[in-house]
Amino acid sequence: MTSFYDRVYEVAKLIPYGRVTSYGAIAKFLGAARSARMVGYAMNGSHIHLDVPAHRVVNRKGLLTGKHHFSGTNLMADLLISEGILVKENQIQDFENYFWDPSENLNQEKFI
DNA sequence: ATTCTGACGTGGG
């Protein structure tokens, strides 16, 4: 019996270093295409799971909409930059180059 | 049970 949140965390853990994905992409992968907001809401509680790279999840435009949930003023951006991702004004540059789609890289059946 | 809240996405203008 795995909760929706737990499944979100499991997917997020598999985002490769230096890559990012979106809330909607995770939701779609989990078979809940209309629950993108819930993915973000789940991230809110992810701080207890230290192995969940919440900074690698952004909105569909590559905007760092969740930065205010990190400590400090710019931690989310700094983490991404430290992984070699270009970030300017809370927006990932060349977003397509870093985007990682769970649906194209993971086996859905393991997450039901 | 019922109400409220969003770290979103989409479609229309």
Next chain:
DNA sequence: CCCCACGCCAGAA
């Protein structure tokens, strides 16, 4: 391209 309005639904209170 931008902006707005609305649908979305798991969990907490």
